[in-house]
Amino acid sequence: MALDLAGALAEALADPRVGAVLGKLFKPLVAQSLAESSADSWLTAKEAARYLYGTDGKTEAFRKLRNAHSELDRVGVGEGRQRRWKRADIDQYLASSPRAQRRRIEP
Numbered sequence: 812m813a814l815d816l817a818g819a820l821a822e823a824l825a826d827p828r829v830g831a832v833l834g835k836l837f838k839p840l841v842a843q844s845l846a847e848s849s850a851d852s853w854l855t856a857k858e859a860a861r862y863l864y865g866t867d868g869k870t871e872a873f874r875k876l877r878n879a880h881s882e883l884d885r886v887g888v889g890e891g892r893q894r895r896w897k898r899a900d901i902d903q904y905l906a907s908s909p910r911a912q913r914r915r916i917e918p
Contacts, residue, residue, distance in 0.1 A: 851897065851898070851899065852897070852898055853895040853896070853897060854895060854896050854897070854898060854901070855892075855894075855895060856870055856873060856874065856894060856896075857870050859873060859896045859901060860872065860873035862898065862901060863876075863901055863905070863911075876911075880904075880908070880911075882904065882907075883901075883904050886900040886901075886903075886904070887900075
């Protein structure tokens with residue numbers, strides 16, 4: 812008697828109870844993986860300003876903040892329009908500066 816594992820697996824995956832259990836198992840893993848990959852992403856000045864302030868239109872404020880706080884500007888790489896910041900570096904700056912945390916508007 813041959814055992815059809817592929818058919819049994821397909822039948823099990825079609826069961827909504829199996830889907831619910833798998834969702835509970837994999838959702839935290841996927842969320843963690845996405846958080847790690849987004850922390851490593853490079854942001855333009857416009858994107859970094861949106862991330863830091865939580866709203867659009869704060870690019871000039873971000874430039875002024877970088878001029879006032881050299882530690883934030885120092886973690887960026889590149890020159891001019893090619894300048895980029897990592898999300899993780901901005902998070903680290905926020906964690907080290909209570910004043911900067913007040914600037915952030917949580918969505």
